[in-house]
Structures are given as structure tokens and as C-alpha cells.
Amino acid sequence: MTFQQLIEIAAGVIEGAGVAIILLGAAWSSAVAVRQALRKAPFAYRDYRRMLGQSILLGLEFLVAADIVRTVAVTPTLESVAVLAAIILIRTFLSLSLELEITGRWPWQKKPA
Template sequence: MEDNVKELIEITALVIEVIGILVLVFGTFLAMGRYAFKLQGEDIRSFQKIREEIGRSILLGLEILIAADIIATVVYDAQMEQILKLGLIILIRTFLSFTLEIEIEGKLPWKQEKHRTTGKK
């Protein structure tokens, strides 16, 4: 029974990884298609807009991949080398997510402006 649970967790992690990869691929193609057919609107330059859209799809894809890594840790044996590799992968993906967020928003996440009418973020 324990092997069935491990296998189910491995399959779940794999499915979530595939979803993360699909988000990266489809998000990039969608942004490029919108750029090619000029469906982005006229208020911002198209190049800036496509970078933001691709950045957002990469950001979402990375967050999904991090979730898959966390789920996959349940089935790993507690060997230090595997834990360090997984920790490094998560650290790199988190750093990439953080830097993409800064590039897209143009400011640090904790420096968000408050909404003028309600005083909320």
C-alpha cells in the first residue's frame, strides 16, 4: 500500500511538472501570437507588452514547477545529496521568479502602492 501511495505522489508531481511546462510553452506562444496579430492594445509599446506577457507566463510556470518539486520531496529518500540538489533547484527557481516579478512590476514586491480610495493594496 505504501508503494501505491509513493507511486501516486510521483505521478501527481509529474503531472504538475507537465502542467508547469505547458504553461511556459503556451504562455509564450500566446504572447507571441498576440504580438504578431497586434491584439495588445495601443497604450504600451508592443515589445514591452510581449516581454511582460512572456515574463508572466514564465513566472506562473516556475511557481507551478516549484509546487511539483515540493510534492516530489515526499517520495525522496532522505539522502543529503538529493535534498541539496532539490533545494538548489527550488532556490534557483525562486530567485528567477523573484527577479521576473521585479522586472515585470518595476519595483520590489513589498513596495506595492496602496489603493487611493480604500488604503488597501
């Protein structure tokens, strides 16, 4: 087995973990939300959005890591690095948007007292 094949396998595993985190997080969040809704919990929807957003954020981090491993270690051409940069910019924007949705503030802002 070559180094390139090992890197591809590692990137695939990391990518699979990211997808699994998103899927399992969505399923878990939905199950908790249904349970809270049946109990008529006052903040069921807000809690559901927060839990789902956190799952997506964590999954996105794993997907970015897989893209970095695959691009830098396997095919470090100028074109592949440019594609990686675009992917990271898009995912970073998504992460920041989700963080704002979840917490109501930007990551660099202080928590309210």
C-alpha cells in the same frame, strides 16, 4: 499501485502543467505581440515582455510545486532535500528577477501612486 507511484504520477502531472503553461503562454504572448506589432501598437514590446514573464512565473511556480511533492513525499533524504533547496533558491531568484523586469519594482515595494 503504491503511494510512491501515485506521488510520482501527481508530481509528473504538476510538472507537465508547468511546462504546458510556459509553452502555451509563450505561444499566446507571441501571437498577441505579432498582432499588436502589425497594428503598430505603441507598447507592443513592453506588453509582450509582461505577458511572457507572467507565463514563465506561473510555470515556475508549478515546477517548484512538483519538485516539492516529489522530494518531500518520495525521497526525503538529506541529499534530496539539499538539491530541492538549491532548486528552490534558483527558481526563487528567477521569479524575483522576472517580477522586477515585468513591473519595474520588487514584490515587496508598494505600487506607485
